Amino acid sequence: MIDFQGLLNNIHDDLKTREDKGVVASYIPELSKQDVNTLGLYMQHIDGRSFSAGDAFTPFSIQSISKVLALSKAIAFEDNKIWERVDVEPSGNPFNHLSLLELENGIPRNPLINAGALVIADILVTHLENPKEDFLQYVRNIANDQSIKYNFKVADSEERTGFNNFAAAYLLKSFNNLNNSVDDVLDFYFHQCAIEMSCEQLSKAFYLFANGGQCMQGNQHIPIQQAKRINAIMLTCGFYDEAGEFAFEVGLPGKSGVGGGIVALLPNNFILATWAPGLNPRGNSLIGMQALEQFTSQTNLSIF
Amino acid sequence: MIDFQGLLNNIHDDLKTREDKGVVASYIPELSKQDVNTLGLYMQHIDGRSFSAGDAFTPFSIQSISKVLALSKAIAFEDNKIWERVDVEPSGNPFNHLSLLELENGIPRNPLINAGALVIADILVTHLENPKEDFLQYVRNIANDQSIKYNFKVADSEERTGFNNFAAAYLLKSFNNLNNSVDDVLDFYFHQCAIEMSCEQLSKAFYLFANGGQCMQGNQHIPIQQAKRINAIMLTCGFYDEAGEFAFEVGLPGKSGVGGGIVALLPNNFILATWAPGLNPRGNSLIGMQALEQFTSQTNLSIF
Amino acid sequence: MIDFQGLLNNIHDDLKTREDKGVVASYIPELSKQDVNTLGLYMQHIDGRSFSAGDAFTPFSIQSISKVLALSKAIAFEDNKIWERVDVEPSGNPFNHLSLLELENGIPRNPLINAGALVIADILVTHLENPKEDFLQYVRNIANDQSIKYNFKVADSEERTGFNNFAAAYLLKSFNNLNNSVDDVLDFYFHQCAIEMSCEQLSKAFYLFANGGQCMQGNQHIPIQQAKRINAIMLTCGFYDEAGEFAFEVGLPGKSGVGGGIVALLPNNFILATWAPGLNPRGNSLIGMQALEQFTSQTNLSIF
Amino acid sequence: MIDFQGLLNNIHDDLKTREDKGVVASYIPELSKQDVNTLGLYMQHIDGRSFSAGDAFTPFSIQSISKVLALSKAIAFEDNKIWERVDVEPSGNPFNHLSLLELENGIPRNPLINAGALVIADILVTHLENPKEDFLQYVRNIANDQSIKYNFKVADSEERTGFNNFAAAYLLKSFNNLNNSVDDVLDFYFHQCAIEMSCEQLSKAFYLFANGGQCMQGNQHIPIQQAKRINAIMLTCGFYDEAGEFAFEVGLPGKSGVGGGIVALLPNNFILATWAPGLNPRGNSLIGMQALEQFTSQTNLSIF
Structure with missing residues (x-):
């Protein structure tokens, strides 16, 4: 039996000492203040056990x-019905690339690039009575944690500087693939992205995707077939344009x-969140x- | 316990009656002679059991x-080392598309589009003493079937008309990503594609990818880590440009x-070949x- | 000596009877009301003579x-200095295509595609005290006609439905190639496009480009070198993507x-406006x- | 009246002293041996006068x-009829770019990018009895100089290393836009490119394009309308992707x-060749x- 706690500790300690830790995103002031040395790991097993290392309980x-x-x-x-408005193919392009959107008549390549996520946001704005409140409540419910909240500073910051997302939204609008106003959709979208959650909360919220659509509290939020499809996507x-690399090196659905x-x-097995x-x-x-x-190569726990 | 034989029979009988069976490839005379009503299914379980329906034992x-x-x-x-010459990202384009090859300086997006497969063929031509004979022998060995052979008419036909592959090979050559001559690489490649195997033979040959790199006879052809990576690719x-759709609808590695x-x-579980x-x-x-x-939605057997 | 009046009459009469007259633009209600059978021709010679046929004096x-x-x-x-923000190369793409804009880091291919024209509009918004009033006055001055005016209905209509232009403007903004607000630039741009002029007024306004930068009243609005460059562009x-065809078939700078x-x-020779x-x-x-x-093939008057 | 001889001398002397003279093409050994300091200028006036400076009489x-x-x-x-197989639009891409060729179903953007020139070469191989001999004779005739010849070393070198052109030719072939064999077309094309001419000989050969299709000896090689069209192209x-820049800065048809x-x-005026x-x-x-x-900005002699 695998010693998950020991493994998380080892990975945490090894990576903490790395020199090259990448570059903190600078285009949103709130994000740029993050400490590059922060490292949090949280693993939620499908059987209820959980393990953590480092900064696993701080929302980001x-x-x-x-x-x-x-x-x-x-x-x-x-x-x-949503697949009439967004496709499920990898884009082979960076997350904010608009050219493929144009070549394919306003149908974004998939729901995880920005243009596709805006179509999804448009759907939620249409269906939710109070979009921002109701969506936050959904997230709180599936994570079983009422403390999750928006960071309004981050949302405001995006609203003032996220010109690329405005461009994508207007382009969708020009192709008749946005039913609500650009401003309403973006206001919802920027808040959606500005939710703050810890590694622990994320692991619990994603439990339903590893568990055939059923969250930890036993509620079936989506059918098992749809949970599988979301994992596939x-x-x-x-x-983004590193999806093949991640499948290749890690071998797990993730975001x-x-x-x-x-x-x-890993479906029917575990959820692992890192920060x-x-x-x-x-x-x-x-x-x-x-x-x-490191986790998947040392445990051989992957979908492949 | 799932009645695999009954399931294969049902799928076979249901699909045999479909009106729309698609269009047989016409650009190679030998392929165009195939009967559109042919349907073969062969399932090899990792535990040794096997099941079949329809035309499962005719080589194609x-x-x-x-x-x-x-x-x-x-x-x-x-x-x-091969990943220095070919990438592992989905292309989002048809199988024979050359433009992405150019934008990325002669590094094909992945080894399963034509340009990438030509780089792989080049590697085999470099390493194999008698490339065509040795590669066929490798396929015979992993399938444990010495009757597998080339269809030389198909190879010849490709050699006379496969201009798009010539274009891709010369483009790779212009980027210094082909070490052998275009003619040698294409001669090998067209033969590789002209191998004929039945659903049964294919299932046995692919056993090693479902079994951590080890074929049915117990030989470890590649390390488990590499078997997983090939599954990921x-x-x-x-x-091709339907990869996302296949992952979404079927949820299995395949080709x-x-x-x-x-x-x-499905790794550690089964191989299913269809024709x-x-x-x-x-x-x-x-x-x-x-x-x-049908198979994965009725059995819920998928990687997701 | 060429009988320009006779030639214009012949062309007018011949084309009036054509069956296929194309399709009136429908995306702006005001434009869609135009009569497809309208045809106006106005030729202003550099020596002061002018000729007309058909509906040459109605503003559109x-x-x-x-x-x-x-x-x-x-x-x-x-x-x-403007060429630091916009290039002078043909785009090979339709007028509203955004993908090339992205590949080249926010520098539009040329000032006559929409994205490039928005950069030019941004420059004018920066320099003009009352952008809309001042630009209209400039057009009135070079055409020597104070009756030229905006059609505010057309501008309003664009403002409500020109989502593609909003997308282009936000994309430019995301690349830091728009100094004023998207709303200010587009408000100016939609008005600029909504100016109404007749063939006669257009011919007189473009006189300066055929005359080394000097308008009919003798004012030097731009240096001769810049007039030549505008003709080249x-x-x-x-x-748009028919620029090569127009150069090939007609052989004149035009818009x-x-x-x-x-x-x-034709520089130093004539201006010809059609509607x-x-x-x-x-x-x-x-x-x-x-x-x-017809005009250039019958007169052999072209720059080539 | 302009002192053309004095002007050529001044331009020659000024540019001879420039530090940055660019980089000599290295991919063909024969070309790489050229001296970067060489500078030749030859101007042929339509009225028969001619002027030269520097190395104007050495073939290259x-x-x-x-x-x-x-x-x-x-x-x-x-x-x-040739325009059914090649278009006349600027490509907005480097000379050897293949992607646009693919997007437009095998119709090259114009006859001056490599792919388009290969279609033209294919036409000549079809029509000329002895393609290489006959084409050389045509060039000798229009230049009125029987000493013009091929450099076979350059042609051979291209034949051994011009993989990108092989790729383009095979791609055209795959789209059924090459009637002769790839080898025949490329053998002709590489020789065509390997013709050696001096600035003087080039000026005389291009006289016909400035003179409505009629060469200096008075033979009408092509109709005036076609000469104009070639100038437009x-x-x-x-x-290549600097066509807009050249039109903008120089304002003359050229190659x-x-x-x-x-x-x-400049049609009906002069031909200027530089090396x-x-x-x-x-x-x-x-x-x-x-x-x-320098020549066009100091003389104001341009088509614009």
Whole structure:
């Protein structure tokens, strides 16, 4: 039997001493204040056991990780109908690239690039009565933690400087693939990305994807088939133009965010969340990627 | 316990009656003669049991499925050194698209698009004493079947008309990413694609990828870590610009060929090969994709 | 000596009877009301003579033709400094294509595609005290006609539906290539495009480009070198992805607009403006292109 | 009246002293031996006068300049029929870029990029009895100089190393846009590019384009309309992704070659050929471009 606690400790101690820890995202003032030496690891086993190392209980900005949670909620509302408005193919491009969007008539390549996430946000704005409040409540429910909240400074900051997302939203609008106003969709989207969660909270929130759509409290949020599909999309599209590399090196469905967080999971087995704010040139947490690589190569626990 | 034989029978009988069976590849005369109504299914369980339905024992042209076998042999020779010459990212483009090759300075996106497979072929031509004979022998060995052979008519036909592959090879050569002559590499490559195998033979040959690198006879052809990596590449890149869709709908690593074959596998569990010559617009077997989709949705056996 | 009046009459009469007159732009309600059978021609010779046929004195929406006038004003302010923010190469793409903008780090390919025209608009918003009033006055001055005015309905309509231009502006902003707010730049830009002028007024306004920078009243608005450069840009970039075709078939610098207008000129010789609201699939006036082709092939008056 | 001889002398003397003279093409051994300090200028006036400075009478490898001569011969054979197989739009890409070729189904963007020039070469191989001999004789005739010849070493060198051209030719073949064999077309093409001519000989050969299709000896090689069209193509496509820049800075139709030559012309006025082997990063002669820029800005002789 694997000594998960010992393994997390070893990985934590090894990576803490690395010289190259990547570069903290600087385009949002709130994110740039993060300490590049921070490292948190939290593993939630499907059988209920959990293990942690380092800074596993401090909330940080989940950013793009929120796209998976939003996707699961959109699927709960519209099921397979959402695939008429967004595709499921890897993009082979950076997260904020607009050219593929144009070539394919306004259908984003997948729901985890920004353009696709905006379509998902549009769906949620349509279905939720109080979009921001209701979505936060959904996240609190699946994580079973009412303390999770928005960082409004981060949302405001994005609202003032996220011009690329405005461009993507208007481009979608020009292709008739946005039903609500650009301002409403972006206001929701920037808040969604500005949710703050710890490694522990992320692991608990993603439990449902490792557990056939059922969260730790036993509620079936989405059908098992849809949970599997979300895992497939995470695997093929969860790390921008580094998705193939992550599948290759780590071998788990997962999702990263520019706040330095990563959540990965082995279906019916475990969820592992990491937080290390320094990013590699492709926008994924440098140390987080290494932690996951060490974990799967030492345990041989991967989907492949 | 799942009744695999009954399931294969049901899938076979259901799909046999479908009206739309896709279009048989016409660009190679030998392939165009295939009967669109052919349907073969063969399942090899990791525990030794096997099941079949329909035309499971007739050899057909494996075409691009051979890329996975060639990759495994190249890895046996050069291990991770091959990744200096070919990347592991999904391309988001059709199998024969050259533009991405150019944008990235002659490094193909992955070893399963044509340009990448040519780099792999170049590696084998460098290492094998008698490339064509030795590679065929390797395939015979891992499938444990000495009757497997080349269809020289198909190879000749490709050699006379495969201009797109000539273009890709010369482009690689112009980027110094081909060490042998274009003619030598293409002669090998066209033969590699012209190997004929049945669903049964393919299932046995791919056993090693489902079994941590060890074939049915117990020989360790590649390390477990590399077997996992090949599975990851199959999942993210095995179906051209339909890779995301296949991961999403089927949820298994696999590889298709324009001869109408598909092999898919669940690590440590089973290998399933299908043959149905009619292709969908993206070049993958239409009925084969549906057979695999039915199989995984009815058994819930997928990596996700 | 050429009988210009007879020639204009013949061209007018011939083209009036054509069955295929193209399709009137429908995305702006005001433009869609135009009569596809309208045809106006006005030729202003550099020596002062002028000739006309058909509907040459009715104002219409000049749309993208305004980009040349805005460019000339921006050059008057900043001279060659503007080329740090916009390039002078043909795009090979439709007028509203954003992907090239991204690949080249926010520097639009040329000032006559939408993205480039937005950079020019940004420059004018920076330099003009009352941008909309002052720019209209500039156009009135060079055309020597104080009756020229904006169509505010057209500008409003664009402001409510021109999502593609919003996308381009935000993308420029994300690359730090827009100094003023997106709203201010677009408000100016939509008005600039909504100027209404007749063929006669356009011919007189473009006189300065055929006359080394000097308008009919004798004022030197830009240096001769810059007038030549603007002509060069019109020739290589004035007709979107049909620029090569226009140079090839007509052989004159010119600019088209989706309102159905085209202005072309032979330096030191003449300016010829046409108006025919039906567009070809690439967004240029179908009958206008033919009128210009007939004119230059029958007179052999072209820059080549 | 302009003192052309004095002007050529001044330009020659000024540019001879420049420090940055660009980089001599190194991919062909024969070309790499050229002296970067060489500078030749030759101006042929339409009225028969001629002027020269520096190394104007030494033959050098004309390379891509030959594409214009080949185009004129193809037009003599097939007139406008050639435009079914090659377009006339600027490419916005480097001379050897293949991706646009693919997106547009095997129709090269214009006859002056490599792919387009290969289609033209294919036309000549179809029509000429002894392609290489006959084409050379055509060039000798229009230049009225029987001493012009191929440099077989350069042709051989290209034949052994021009992999990118092989790639382009095979890609065209895969799109059914090459009627002869790749080997035959490339053998012709590499010889065409390996013609050696001096600035004087180039000026005399291009006389026909400045003179409505009629060469100095009075023979009408192509109709005036076609001469104008070739000039238009030179202007929009003659300098790869620097075509807009050349039109903007120089304002003349022209064509460059990697041997360091440039020919430009003002219709009904003059032809000016330059030779300076150092290239700028875009593959055009650095000093040659400056010479032409100085000439047109000091004389105000341009088409604009």
